[in-house]
Amino acid sequence: MSRDASSAAGAPQPMVRAQGLVKTYRAEGAEARAVRGVDLQVEPGEFVAVTGPSGAGKSTLLHLLGGLDRPDSGELWLDGRQVDSLSEARWAVLRRRSIGIVFQFFNLISNMTVADNIELPALLAGKSPRQARESCEELLAELSLESKRRSMPAELSGGEQQRVALARALVNHPRLLLADEPTGSLDSKGGRDVLRLLARFHQRGQTILLVTHDARAASTADRVIYFFDGQVVDDAVLGGPEHVPSTVADILRLKD
Numbered sequence: 001m002s003r004d005a006s007s008a009a010g011a012p013q014p015m016v017r018a019q020g021l022v023k024t025y026r027a028e029g030a031e032a033r034a035v036r037g038v039d040l041q042v043e044p045g046e047f048v049a050v051t052g053p054s055g056a057g058k059s060t061l062l063h064l065l066g067g068l069d070r071p072d073s074g075e076l077w078l079d080g081r082q083v084d085s086l087s088e089a090r091w092a093v094l095r096r097r098s099i100g101i102v103f104q105f106f107n108l109i110s111n112m113t114v115a116d117n118i119e120l121p122a123l124l125a126g127k128s129p130r131q132a133r134e135s136c137e138e139l140l141a142e143l144s145l146e147s148k149r150r151s152m153p154a155e156l157s158g159g160e161q162q163r164v165a166l167a168r169a170l171v172n173h174p175r176l177l178l179a180d181e182p183t184g185s186l187d188s189k190g191g192r193d194v195l196r197l198l199a200r201f202h203q204r205g206q207t208i209l210l211v212t213h214d215a216r217a218a219s220t221a222d223r224v225i226y227f228f229d230g231q232v233v234d235d236a237v238l239g240g241p242e243h244v245p246s247t248v249a250d251i252l253r254l255k256d
């Protein structure tokens with residue numbers, strides 16, 4: 001049963017609190033232990049990168065945090081609310097209102113214009129057409145996409161498509177933004193633009209969890225979690241005074 005802990009102490013709740021999260025995929029007799037007992041806490045306003053080698057379980061973790069996949073065991077709390085056993089329908093509502101997700105391959109609706117792609121989640125969340133249009137226009141301006149509002153996704157560059165996907169993810173002012181390899185299919189300029197935008201939204205208080213295998217992209221964040229074999233093996237605040245674990249040392253050097 002889901003519980004709401006926010007009222008208990010009146011204290012600010014972590015944006016994400018995961019305890020003992022486990023996810024194993026099973027197919028045709030084979031088993032992939034993608035996430036193997038992860039404890040994780042992300043505070044409101046943090047920009048956290050999750051990095052590590054291919055197959056480490058980074059995307060699986062992000063899918064669990066966004067309710068796109070269910071843990072086999074463990075507890076997950078988002079913004080003070082226990083969500084690990086929410087129904088599909090309740091997860092859909094939660095995602096619409098409180099979680100924005102950006103994927104590597106944009107996932108835009110190909111037969112809708114840029115503006116319609118951005119407005120759709122606002123309409124689904126109950127905004128009036130006028131409110132949805134206003135929110136969309138604000139984001140188009142913010143992301144330098146005003147001239148593209150009537151374009152179809154296929155008419156845009158990869159970087160532009162990812163900026164549209166970012167606008168769509170942010171249109172309902174989500175508490176948490178999840179980004180899964182958002183620079184993974186972009187050229188270096190497109191990738192830099194997207195990282196710059198993430199940094200800008202973070203400066204305004206957006207909580208972000210970025211999954212990336214790219215150390216340079218991870219160095220945009222202010223905390224880096226290193227994932228290996230389904231587990232957190234390092235967790236360091238960049239620029240912090242404390243001991244720096246060796247696996248994130250290279251990322252720290254990139255930040256200098």
Ligand SMILES: Nc1ncnc2c1ncn2[C@@H]1O[C@H](COP(=O)(O)OP(=O)(O)OP(=O)(O)O)[C@@H](O)[C@H]1O
Nearest residue numbers: 025027032034053054055056057058059060061213
């Ligand atoms: N839907 C699925 N069905 C079966 N196995 C899966 C599924 N999704 C992921 N896996 C397996 O789980 C493990 C973790 O995969 P995941 O995609 O989470 O890793 P990753 O760190 O994001 O990798 P990459 O950087 O290559 O995207 C891998 O062994 C992968 O093959």
